[in-house]
Amino acid sequence: MGRQGGSQVKAVLLDVGGTLIEAFPPPAVVYAKTLSRYGPPVSSEAVAPIFTQVWQEMTQEHPRGLDRYHLLKGGERAWWGKFLQRVLARLGHPAPWGPVLEELFAAFARPEAWRVFPEVPRVLEKLRQRGVLVAAVSNWDSRLPGLLAGLGLMRFLDELSVSSLEGVEKPDPEIFRRTLARLGVKPKEATHWGDSPLDDYRGAEACGIQPVLIDRQGLFFDSYVRARHLEEAYELVFSG
Numbered sequence: 001m002g003r004q005g006g007s008q009v010k011a012v013l014l015d016v017g018g019t020l021i022e023a024f025p026p027p028a029v030v031y032a033k034t035l036s037r038y039g040p041p042v043s044s045e046a047v048a049p050i051f052t053q054v055w056q057e058m059t060q061e062h063p064r065g066l067d068r069y070h071l072l073k074g075g076e077r078a079w080w081g082k083f084l085q086r087v088l089a090r091l092g093h094p095a096p097w098g099p100v101l102e103e104l105f106a107a108f109a110r111p112e113a114w115r116v117f118p119e120v121p122r123v124l125e126k127l128r129q130r131g132v133l134v135a136a137v138s139n140w141d142s143r144l145p146g147l148l149a150g151l152g153l154m155r156f157l158d159e160l161s162v163s164s165l166e167g168v169e170k171p172d173p174e175i176f177r178r179t180l181a182r183l184g185v186k187p188k189e190a191t192h193w194g195d196s197p198l199d200d201y202r203g204a205e206a207c208g209i210q211p212v213l214i215d216r217q218g219l220f221f222d223s224y225v226r227a228r229h230l231e232e233a234y235e236l237v238f239s240g
Contacts, residue, residue, distance in 0.1 A: 009237060011158075011185040012127055013176065013204070015194030016138040019214050019230070020153060023108070024115040027051060031087065034103055038095035050090045054083055065172030069141050069164040076141040076164055080105060109143040111150030117216075123230040124156035130238070133183050135159035137176060137192065139169040139199060159183055170196070171203030180207075193233045197224065212236060 014020060023030070028048035035042050058079075062068045072078035084104065085097050107113055127134050134157055138144060141164045148154045161179045163169035170176075180190060187208030194200025195214045201224060204211040212233045213224040220226060227233035 008189060009132065009191050009210075010189040011133040011135065011180070011183050011191075012237075013135050013137050013179060013190055013192040013209065015170075015192075015196065015200050015214070016136050016140060016144065016148070018195035018216070019117075019193060019200075020120050020136070021114045021116050021151060023113060027108075030107060030113065031104065034100060034107070035088075035091070035093055035095045038100055039093055042091060042093060046091065047087070050087055054086045054090065058083060058086070065168060065170075065174070067163045067167050067169045068139075070167055077101070077105065080141075109147060111147060114147065114151060116151055116153065117229065119229050119231045121152070121156075123234050124153070126234060128156060133158045133185060135161065135179050135183060137161045137170065137179050137194075139163040170194075170199035171206065173203060173207035176204055176207040176209060180209075191237055193227070193230065210237075 026044070026048070028044040028051050031051065032042050032044040032047045058068070062071050069076035069079050072082065074081070081097065081101050084101050088095060088097055124134060136148070136157055138161070140162050142162065144162045145154070145160060148157070148160070154160070159179055159182050161175055163175065166175050166178060168174045176192065180187060191210045191212060192200060192204035193212045193214055195216065197213060197220060201211040201213050211225065213220060213226045214229065214233065215226045216228060218228070225236070227236055
């Protein structure tokens with residue numbers, strides 16, 4: 001990429017979860033505390049692997065690229081209800097899923113349940129000063145716009161594409177195409193930064209967008225253009 005590539009970049013597209021923000025404390029901790037109020041105590045260590053397993057299962061069950069929250073008649077609440085029921089069944093926990101769902105759904109809509117990675121506001125401000133358009137492209141439900149507003153990030157965004165509102169999710173190139181169209185930018189004039197090798201990196205690549213994999217934990221290999229955080233991605237794209 002480097003200086004020549006950076007001079008051609010008119011827009012930066014950004015993933016949200018794992019790239020701009022993370023749940024804090026982790027979801028397994030919130031689930032464990034909530035379930036423990038509705039029945040026998042359960043630890044976050046018991047919840048964590050089941051949470052991950054159910055998430056992976058339900059991700060694999062829907063056609064890739066189709067927004068998962070459109071699959072069930074009840075929309076996103078029905079999807080999260082199904083998710084919670086599976087978690088409860090695997091744990092063998094007797095908590096009533098209806099009241100627990102309402103409590104968890106409200107909890108994760110609150111900005112207090114999330115934290116912004118420390119370098120994010122600084123890098124977003126640098127992009128704005130540079131005159132680069134910024135858009136977030138996320139596989140998320142309809143709570144995301146309010147959440148990002150509450151975290152003070154919406155002011156940095158020129159566009160926000162949310163899978164549940166678009167009816168399509170990454171890695172389908174369509175969600176990237178729509179975002180670029182609204183920005184008025186060609187694929188070769190954009191870069192996308194995100195933490196998923198499939199949803200973000202391959203999805204953007206399939207659309208003709210230069211991807212950068214945000215690899216905060218150093219989990220991936222050098223076959224990807226990688227950065228440990230957004231500051232490093234910025235230097236990679238715009239400084240070389």
